[in-house]
Amino acid sequence: MLSTTLAGLRAHLPRLVAATLAVVIATAFVAATLVLNETARATLLRAAGAQYVGADAVVTARDGGSLAGDVATLTALPGVAAVDPTATADVQAALPGRSAAYLQVGSVAADPELRWQRVTAGALPDRPGELALGLPTDAEVGDVVAVSVLDPATGDVTATAEATVTGLVDLAGDPAAGVYAHGYAVPAQVSAWGATDPTELRVAAAPGTDPAGLVATVAAALDGRDVTVSTGEEAAASAVAYVTGNRLALTAVLLVFATVAVLVAGLVIANTLAVLVAQRTRDLALLRCVGATSRQVRRSVLAEAAVTGLVASTVGVGAGIGLAAVVSALVGTDSPIPLEGVTVPLYAVAAGLAVGTLTTLVAALGPARAATRVAPLAALRPADPAPLRSRGGLLRFATGLVLVLGGSALMALGVVMAQIYPALAGGAASFLGVVLLAQRAVPPVVAAAGRALGRAGGLPGRLAAGNASRNPRRTAATATALLIGVTLTTAMVVGAASTRATAQAGLDSAYPADVEIGAYGELPSSLLPQLEEVDGVAGGTALAGADLTGPDGQPTWVQGVDPADAGAVLRSTADLPLPALGEVVLPPWAAEVWSVRDGDEVTLTAGANSRTLTATVGGDASTPLLYAADLRGLVPDAPAATLWLRLADGDGQRDAIAEVTELTGAAAPDAYVTGLASERAAIDQVLDAMLLVVTGLLGVAVLIALIGVGNTLALSVVERRQENGLLRALGLTRGQMRGLLAWEALLVAGVAAVLGVLVGGAYGLIGTASLLGGQDVVVVDVPWVQVGGIVVVATVAGLLASVLPARRAARTAPVAAIAAV
Template sequence: MSDVLQLTLASLRHQSRRFLAPGLAVVLGVAFIAATLVLTGTLQSSMRTSVAGHYAPYASVVTPKGDDADSPSLPAGIVDEVSEVDGVTSVDAVRESWTMASTPAGQRGALVTTGTSTHAPGVVEGRAARASDEVTLSTATASSFGSRVGDEVTFASGDDGSPVRAEVVGIVDVADHPVYGSGTPVVFTTAAGVTDLTGLTGWTEIDVRGGDEAATTRALRDALPLDADVASTTEASDDLVSRVTGGTDVLGVLLTAFAAIALFVSAIVIGNTFGILLARRARETALLRAVGSTRGQVVRSALVEALVVGLVFSAVGVLAGIGLASALVAAGNAWASNYFPTLVLDVPAKAVLLPVLAGVVVVVCAALRPVLRSSRVAPLAALRPDAAITARSRAGRLRVASGVVLIVLGGGALAAAAASHQVLPGVLGGFLSFAGVLLVGSVLVPWLVRLVGSVAARPFGPAGRLAVDNAVRNPARAAGTTAALLVGVTLVSMTAVGAATAKSALTEVIDAQYAVDVVVQGDDVTDAQTSRLAGVEGVAGDAAVETTTVRVTGAGERRDVQVAALPPGIDDVVRDPSAVTHPATDEVVLSEEQALEAGIASGDEVTVSGPRGRAELTVAVGQGMGAGWLVDPTVLRELDDSPTTGAVFLRLADDADVDRTVEGVQQVATQIEGSEVGGGAQVRQTHTETLDLALAIVLALLAISVVIAVVGIANTLSLSVIERTRESALLRALGLTRGQLRRMLAVEAVLLAVVGTLLGAVLGAGYAWVGVTALLGEFTDAPLVLPWSQLLAVGAGAVIAGLLASVLPARRAARVAPAAALAAD
């Protein structure tokens, strides 16, 4: 072992504490990657095991070829054809189709299926369905529907959606099924029941038992028509695994992207750490060079140091990631045992090797630049005080110029993305402009620190002024310290502002499409029933809509339709009054769907005949209200002098519990003949909850990057305290108290954190606006929405993070006696 290598290892042993902070950053990033790989591997492995068990008894699988909507199933007679093929011993035919169900919890989509005999779900309550008007529900579906054994569920059957009722006779457990156990709302019934409830008469899959898998598959392919797709069970298993785990693969990619962000932030922290350490050891390095060590030996020594740090902390990160994944798998099995197949922890080799490799590469690459820079300094120059790269140096001017160019190019791409509503230029512009901001940081960050410090540090007197000077003393170091936090805060702000703006835009679109929160339709709603609907907790306003049935003649056709007249106070009930089309006295208003179904267009003349009279009206296409064709109230009275209340529009209070309120409305509606409940409240809530959940998940994942950045601030401050030991001692000797020293370091940390947060919030809001405009600009012109509570929480978090980051360094600095520090070399 060479003397230089021995010296490197000795240095690592004696200075190991200084690598704890960057090591923690590596551990967090590597653990993130390891946990992601273990989780995706576990999900895929468990799914493959489940799928293999599902197809184990069979030799071949027959399904419809292609995705043609006109022929989504195999013909009914194909079962007999399959049974007669040589080598086939028996078949299990599956019939299943999607439909809508009216349940106690509202409208729900559901997969209605016969299931398969070899994977029959276990009955946990009641019994299996035996007749076409009986159904069994999975435990997850029963919970979603709000249904119990003995309840009735109404299904929309066939193309016309005619209602068909079925009784719930049992609850079954499908958690271990590879498809039905994925959380999909699933309803089991007989083959005739599937036809009655959905209108489907063919078969969607035929599972075939036979002898040799390959021979049976070949025989079926030769015997069956071209519109039937025949696959071996091995091929069918691979295809099903691919389809079922498609979401898992996407999840893995997304989690890996967040892990990459965490590692990028870690790289910034590590680069900063090595830069400070190497600058502090410049005299030591110069002495080694003076006594005969070559530049190559010095570089190799530092890189070996980085390699050891990367290996050790990456190994710890992998162990932490496996532990985290194990805990998540256990929690998932406990929480979702009724919804998904049981997961068995699987740690593939790549979950160990790739994270370690990523961690080592990140550490070595992050250390490479400061190592090479320090090795270029001549021994005699290194024995003098270090001259850091500044904006006035040649390298500094080049970095700033490059940053300005990237900002201009990125800004142009962002503007193009917003104008053309294209995402790709926006992504490119975001990367270029952010890289530019990082490059000009050595100029921008000190300027912002002085600007903010001139106000924020003033109340702290001399300690505040010293904190500002210390924070900007080394511009490159200040920029590097805030860069780590800048990455995390920019992404957090972008996500928060983007989600708030997207939520506003989607709400605007939903309010236009579903202008009414809840619509209750019935054959004849009485005043007492209307009052009970209005009295449901959570209902803030109501409007009774009068309707009548008329005969419409026009475009060569006659048809009976329901027409309605909107009451005078309708604008107080709808979410978006501008979306309501009020017909003139010579108009009838239809929605686009109603006009298409009737085969008429805007401007057509129709004759409307009612019980009392008739009217010649012009068709206008506008916003339908879900209560029929719209006419003016005076026209309705001309057509029928005693119309009935055919619908009641309800507006919910802004703070209403939507599900509970709709459930209360549905309970009242059961007393109304022919009642149906619809509206946009639950649609709006579903979109809002989805965005809120996505936002919470993304922010939680980005929080890891912010934590790493805070570790970086604390690390930089700790190393700076060590560098400034004699300076701090001199200040103490001149009268600076321990409290003032602590305040000085706290203000310094908070200034760096606040500047990184302010800059990140501005960049994040800008990127969010461009992103939302590029994605949704063609559909809505919703303005930028700034979630002030969340942004202020980020700001408050930055102040707290800065204070916490300064605690240990300040304590260490304050405990050193001035005389001892001045005596230190």
């Protein structure tokens, strides 16, 4: 029987290519997801956990107490080669011509074994007065950095020093690298700059010492102390866990898509094998005639599926690893999810193979059962395509209904509670229900659409409508494959658009100014015109600042703003109300200090001048805001204290901020520049990347579903050979025959696309509402163009899928109707 199976495989290779492709794509997706996940973990381990990976044991004080006294104890232990107390100091550092910024300076281990920094230029410092800087930085080797040592309690500058940059350290892959600047100096220098006592010791083992044994030895030596002793790997892993929350969520999302790909592939494989069995009805019947039992026939079909599945998933796993390598190379280390090379865990390979093969086998169960029902006599009499009757339909219907209703209730709960988890669970359950119900729901919709088509599309349209609703079960299976892809894509597109709109609205109100420049003293009046000249700066306004005496008799720093100017510069005044003439906008803290309520009168004085203003309490401003003219009335020469800039939308924002920072640093060395423009751009980048992934998914889902639509039509062509022959004999031209198949494909694909967009749109909106329900404003945004695009792409894909089967049908000889008798 095996030889028959293999001969069958060879004979039906072209058709199997379609099924194989579906398995390959789905398996590749699963494997790529797992490999990328592992790669991201390994990359982070090397980067975020870099200082621990090289150590053999790490001692951490649980209570944050000093471990300085233990260095000597541990160094004396047998098997210990070196002990490095990790010390850090927080300083302000300024590059030549730049304003000062926070710099965290860590100590460079004395023992080369424990030096983990990857130096890309120069060398690590080996004496006080030297400094290595972590990338990214604008500094170059040889630059002299001005360092201000701060008092940890007050933040006042207690000393200043200079340090020469000796080297640059590659921190690529460390998510903390971009957040603040990192520097490295010898331990003596770090403690001179105010390092606190070490709370962490890294231990290197002497050659030939077992790390596990070393951990035990160290732990025993520190028995009774409140410390954690772990291996370097463990310490690295927990350091990574600290920064990887989001990445795990992303993996979960990708795995959900992988599951979807597998599900769609399963449906396609089931359809493809059904085609194969139908095509071979006579072969199988002949096998039965010459003595094959139905068990042998079933085994033959299942064996074919197993071989196909195994081969396809092997190819798929390979393709997935390749895909992961390409993604890793493209993403690189300079991204929110740094990737370096590929790490292929064994479980990814095993999971890919198992998922691909099992999916194929499970999908083959139905066709295998159909094959056993082929009667021996079928070989001897004309093929009679008996319509498949759906059994267990009621149970399926009831289960689907329960899942949809229960899932919808959970989703409603998620929206009300603004919790994503119940909504996710409800979404998964209800989607399963939708897939089950599709068997019932799709055929009537196709039939209804078909009636409309019959009126519009003439005779081929009417025939296509009849054909499409003739085998409801198969039509439903085909449509479902496409429905799943379209639903999820639409959900993601709508969800991403709404998330973007909501996040932007939130950012706009939380950070109304793109760039804010502040100073503790005054800003030169020439700075604003200078900055407004910068390429990419759309406009700006200056806020005057002065100390006024409030109702409590204490001097309070207030600022004056011109609402007309500021309104044009700010992106939103939702959380930053601007004062009108005679008004003062008080942040809640000021209202509390002054015991003022909304609408109360507030008298502010400056020297001999005094003004009584109406208080408006609210907003996120850091100081009370006055109308500019009111402030000038009190303090005529109040200097500019804050500048708000608005940047032009587009790509150049990063450059504009860099230039603004540079000009400001030159004009007012103690000024600070903050801004949300870069964060806004970062959010856009993340969402764009997400949408790109979604487009890729649409590609995968549509590709698999396209194969499914093609196969279903191919099956129809095989089954309706006589009918098509009759039509040809009665005068249907080849063109009309192709049109018939095209209409049929259009009908099924179009219905699936429209249903998918409706269901997916609902999911997208529900997901957004429950995920972002905690935000003040949830902005619902349905990107109609993209959604329309999805319908068009899915429908056209279905149409394309009909091309090959239609050619085959058009070639049906008119005598086929008679010759087969």
